[in-house]
Amino acid sequence: MDLRWSGEQEAIFEAAREFGREVVAPSSEERDRASRFDHGIWKALAESGFWKAGVPAELGGDGGGLANYVAALEGLTLGSQDSGFSVTVGAHASLIQVLSRWGTAEQQQRFLPDLFAGHVGATAATELTGGSHVTAVRTTAEPTGDGHYTLSGSKSHITNAPVADMMLIVGRVAGLGKRDISLFLLDRGQEGVSLGENEDLIGLRTSPIGPIDMDRVHIPPERVLGSVGDGLTVLYWCLALDRLSFGVIASAQMRSMIPRALDRATSREAFGAPIAEYQYIQDKIVQMKVGAETARALSYATLSAMENGDADAGTLASCTKLASAQAIVGSSLELVQLFGHMGYDRTQGVERHLRDAAAFRIAGGTDEMQKKAIFSQLLAASRSNSL
Ligand SMILES: Cc1cc2nc3c(=O)[nH]c(=O)nc-3n(C[C@H](O)[C@H](O)[C@H](O)COP(=O)(O)OP(=O)(O)OC[C@H]3O[C@@H](n4cnc5c(N)ncnc54)[C@H](O)[C@@H]3O)c2cc1C
Known part of the structure; x- marks a missing residue:
């Protein structure tokens, strides 16, 4: 068992991170304020070859598995720190993956080249x-x-x-x-x-x-x-991939909060010492790390289960979505708290984490629906003695 990226995936991750940092991040704050989607960035993403990750070679992809897509999404999110852009990417990627697996040859030829080239997809x-x-x-x-x-x-x-x-x-x-x-x-x-x-x-x-x-x-x-x-077979697979994508995005965003939290905690003083000295403050940053690693580990477990066609892939996807959504909301709230008043000030860009995070508990199926799915599976397994 090895949870590290391959050399190829490392390169995909780095290229996407660089793209996120150089192309997506600079205008992210302005696009958030204006609620604006940028077609130019979307076109540039397509031209960077992003959509080939995790698509079979005969369909025009890089011939790698879903892990290549996950590496690209994780890198992009870490570099851009723009959850909204990554959610848009995740929705588009789900359509590409579904067409790659369930589309007829005619549907693949008709739709995939355009989706690779900058057209936008929705489910x-x-x-x-x-x-x-x-x-x-x-x-x-x-x-x-x-x-x-x-x-x-x-x-x-x-x-x-x-x-x-x-x-x-x-x-x-x-x-x-x-x-x-x-x-x-x-x-x-x-x-x-x-x-x-x-x-x-x-x-x-x-x-x-x-x-x-x-x-x-x-x-x-x-x-x-x-x-x-028989649409549910495909739909449930698509939902599992969406939930995996939310886990990957949440994990990367929580990782990106940590340097900012540390920087503030070590430079802001109260009672004659940096607030990083206080255990209540340390705990907030520790929880960000635990949340990021939990979301990442669960995402990789879901990825592996989906790649292997395991029966519990859907349940793992629900666990990933539930844990990562709750962790990113908690981490964002504590980031605001750590910054005090400046965390609550719209000019500082800290509050955006909280606004963005709240959607993770709703989109792709609410927390309550993840719990419902997990419990139903547990009950069914118990009844068939396969717990
Ligand atoms: C940012 C974002 C992006 C989205 N993108 C897409 C997309 O691309 N495609 C798409 O199809 N949809 C999308 N959605 C919609 C999303 O999937 C739905 O909002 C979500 O499934 C919940 O549906 P609802 O809002 O109608 O809430 P409702 O179904 O009305 O539920 C309201 C509340 O009741 C709870 N509830 C409902 N039933 C039960 C129950 N049996 N037990 C306990 N609690 C229950 C829910 O969990 C929720 O808290 C998106 C939503 C957001 C916020």
């Missing part, structure tokens, strides 16, 4: 009526014969939607019975598809997010991803 499950109960989506495809459908419905709070060129939509097929969840591939310019305005969130403001409306959109057979009625 849409959540609707205004609720996001936690994923299988209760109301978006519905009506069969019109010969494997064609018309798709209608509305999605909300979808990462990348305002700027998306292509979308994976979670819907149900009318008249199929219980197993009816299916996945549909849509283009931005398709008749009946409208993308709404950017939502005004408190955090992750560098990640565009918004609604997608579908009014009787024509879906030919070649735009169904996977089997009709």
